[in-house]
Amino acid sequence: MKCTIITVGDEILIGQIVDTNSAWMAVELNKLGVDVIEILSISDNGDAIKEALERAFSQAELILMTGGLGPTKDDITKKSIAEYFGESMSFHEDTHRRLEAIFAKFNRTLAPAHLEQCNMPNNAVILTNDMGTAPGMLFTKEGSILVSMPGVPHEMKYIFTKHIAHLIFEKTKDSHTIFHKTIMTFGQGETFLADMINEVTEELPEGVSIAYLPSLGFVRVRVTGKGDVSVIKRVSFVAEQIAEKISQYVYGYDDEKPEECVKRLFTDRGFTLATAESCTGGLLGHRITSVPGSSYYYSGGVVSYSNDMKMKVLGVRAETLQQFGAVSNETVKEMAEGVLKLNNADVGISISGIAGPDGGTPEKPVGTIWFGLAKKDEETQTFKISATKNRLKNIEYATNIALGRLIKLLK
Numbered sequence: 001m002k003c004t005i006i007t008v009g010d011e012i013l014i015g016q017i018v019d020t021n022s023a024w025m026a027v028e029l030n031k032l033g034v035d036v037i038e039i040l041s042i043s044d045n046g047d048a049i050k051e052a053l054e055r056a057f058s059q060a061e062l063i064l065m066t067g068g069l070g071p072t073k074d075d076i077t078k079k080s081i082a083e084y085f086g087e088s089m090s091f092h093e094d095t096h097r098r099l100e101a102i103f104a105k106f107n108r109t110l111a112p113a114h115l116e117q118c119n120m121p122n123n124a125v126i127l128t129n130d131m132g133t134a135p136g137m138l139f140t141k142e143g144s145i146l147v148s149m150p151g152v153p154h155e156m157k158y159i160f161t162k163h164i165a166h167l168i169f170e171k172t173k174d175s176h177t178i179f180h181k182t183i184m185t186f187g188q189g190e191t192f193l194a195d196m197i198n199e200v201t202e203e204l205p206e207g208v209s210i211a212y213l214p215s216l217g218f219v220r221v222r223v224t225g226k227g228d229v230s231v232i233k234r235v236s237f238v239a240e241q242i243a244e245k246i247s248q249y250v251y252g253y254d255d256e257k258p259e260e261c262v263k264r265l266f267t268d269r270g271f272t273l274a275t276a277e278s279c280t281g282g283l284l285g286h287r288i289t290s291v292p293g294s295s296y297y298y299s300g301g302v303v304s305y306s307n308d309m310k311m312k313v314l315g316v317r318a319e320t321l322q323q324f325g326a327v328s329n330e331t332v333k334e335m336a337e338g339v340l341k342l343n344n345a346d347v348g349i350s351i352s353g354i355a356g357p358d359g360g361t362p363e364k365p366v367g368t369i370w371f372g373l374a375k376k377d378e379e380t381q382t383f384k385i386s387a388t389k390n391r392l393k394n395i396e397y398a399t400n401i402a403l404g405r406l407i408k409l410l411k
Helices: 020-031 046-057 077-085 093-104 112-116 153-172 190-196 231-245 258-269 283-289 307-312 318-324 329-343 391-410
Strands: 002-008 035-042 062-066 089-091 119-121 125-127 136-141 144-149 177-186 208-215 218-227 250-253 273-277 298-303 347-353 368-375 381-386
Touching (some): 002 020, 002 046, 020 035, 020 153, 035 046, 046 062, 046 144, 062 153, 077 144, 144 153, 177 258, 190 208, 190 218, 208 231, 250 258, 258 283, 258 391, 273 283, 283 298, 307 318, 318 329, 329 347, 329 368, 329 381, 381 391
Parallel strands (some): 002 062, 273 298, 273 347
Antiparallel strands (some): 089 119, 125 136, 136 144, 177 218, 177 250, 208 218, 347 368, 368 381
């Protein structure tokens, strides 16, 4: 089954909000064996909506549309769909009674706009929405299905899960399967990884493909198969071959987060961790503690943004800062050793850098970031990266590099 997703709303086109609905639906559709062939974002304009529907019906058996079902004048999706089908609209009593009950709970009465919201295309199958005021609508045309849902994400998810998912499953359960296996890697770029697994990718089984999805410090290698149920076995076999070739860079599978891997490795070995952060401002500690169970291994962290904090809390020597500066091999070494001792941890990691956009020098330009990695009874390691000139990207990249280095240390 092929699907087109249509999102309606000027707020998406001008960048006022990010379209998360399409991403969520695409994931769920993939699980159900549906091919998403196109995602269209269009304005709150009747002609644009009708043109998008015409395009979608010409190429897809399933069209999922979100947005434009509210009570305000810019919400014209229902009217436009009715015009597309050449249908009139009628007042829907069930929707009216439902809205009255919702408003009665808050001792409020319906506004004229809410009464207008009860008008529905005559050919629509109404899909109840217990998460909001606007119901969804289902239409059919020559064997294809159109579902129109509110743009509010939790309302869309409710309607999709309650009304739509089982219909799709019934239509796709006997058709072809779509199966993914994702190999999560760190420490190398996509080109390097592609070279390492070239022997495998040159002779892929029928219906199996490879995609590389790089991010800051990490690359996901996704193996995808399309076909009958036997494609699952072929995908799994290829994924095993790839993982064996690049085993030193693999930290997990199927979208496991690096912080989840760090938690798994530390708890498996019974080690504790402490962090000392400067330029990342606590992001590393936040990522670590976002994973349930982190208290079993994470002792705590220090955000030593100022030199004064580095000296008073972590024991960095004043002469070290004076001679080498806060962003240096010597300073991160003392930071890592200081936080290790402070928390009596097994591993201590430190970060200090110039995130930007200001503060760089010819010797230490923006994006210069040093790391220290201390482990009990072992010599402290230090290393440096040269990142971009974007402050937020530098902070995120440094945090990812730190997580990757912790994985490497224990892996």
